[in-house]
Amino acid sequence: MSTTSRLARDPEKEARILMAALTEFSEHGYRKTHVEEIADQAEVSKGLVFKYYQSKENLYLTTLKSATQKFMAIADYNIWQDSEDLVAMVVNATRYKISLQLKFPREFKLLLNAFVQGSQLPKAIGDYVNTTFISNTDLQKKMLTPVLQRSKLKPGVSIDDVYEMIRWIENGYYGRIQEYLGTHPEITSIEDMNEIIEQLTKYFEIFEHGFMASN
Structure with a gap:
């Protein structure tokens, strides 16, 4: 039996450590966060943090997995699957994701930073990000397939082609949405995002229907 498995954990202290880790990692990123700051905020010793999590890398990964599980537990895939067409799906999904971001800002920022910086993070973290978010085609198809199956694609265009273009x-x-939120810290509701969502709607209407006028 390992030292870690023999160590009796204090659930209250563990919860404080993970909450402090979420705050620090989401605010400062992996590289600029120090375990001492997490320990101070959690009101525990630095040694206890390492006893529980062995390393900053493992603490970050645990925090990242916890945030992921929170979103997976509350995710409503009907937002994607029940949309009447591609444009409606994208708009509905965007509104939904922004509403989650406003409700869980630290978790969302942590996940977003991990997604963007995955290649710069330690290998175990990068592998988790890639498997969970980037290469998880099963999840992507679970959300998009019902809508695309109801759509009439042009000859020569596959559902996989559409998947890839939607991702791009x-x-x-x-x-652009993140830049907008960063420069408008006063935003607290999805209604405040109508302007940028309307722009996204326009772009996806062009994507779905084309930009060339019919003769």
Whole structure:
């Protein structure tokens, strides 16, 4: 039996450590966060943090998994699957994701930073991010397939082609949403985001229907 498994954990202290880790990692990122700061905020010793989690890398990974599990537990896939068409799906999903971001800002920021910086993080963390978010085609298809199956695709266009193009557009535009939220800290509701959501709607309407006028 390992030292870790023999160590009796104090649930209250463990909860404080993870809460402090969430705050520090989401605010400062992996590289600039120090275990001492997490320990001070959690009101425990630095040694106890290492006894529980062995390393900063493992603490970050545990915090990241906890945030992921929170979102997975509350995620409503019907937002994607029940949309009447591609444009409605993207708009509904974007509104939903922004509402979650406003409700759980630290968890969302942690996950977003891990997604963006995955290649710069330690290998175990990068592998988790890649498997969970980037290469998880099963989850992506679970959300998108019902809508795309109801759509009539042009000859020669596969559902996989559409998956890939949606990812490109969403990933690019999501950076703009983050910039908008960063420069508008007063935003507290999804209604405050109507302008940028309307822009995204316009772009996806062009994507779905084309930009060339019919003769």
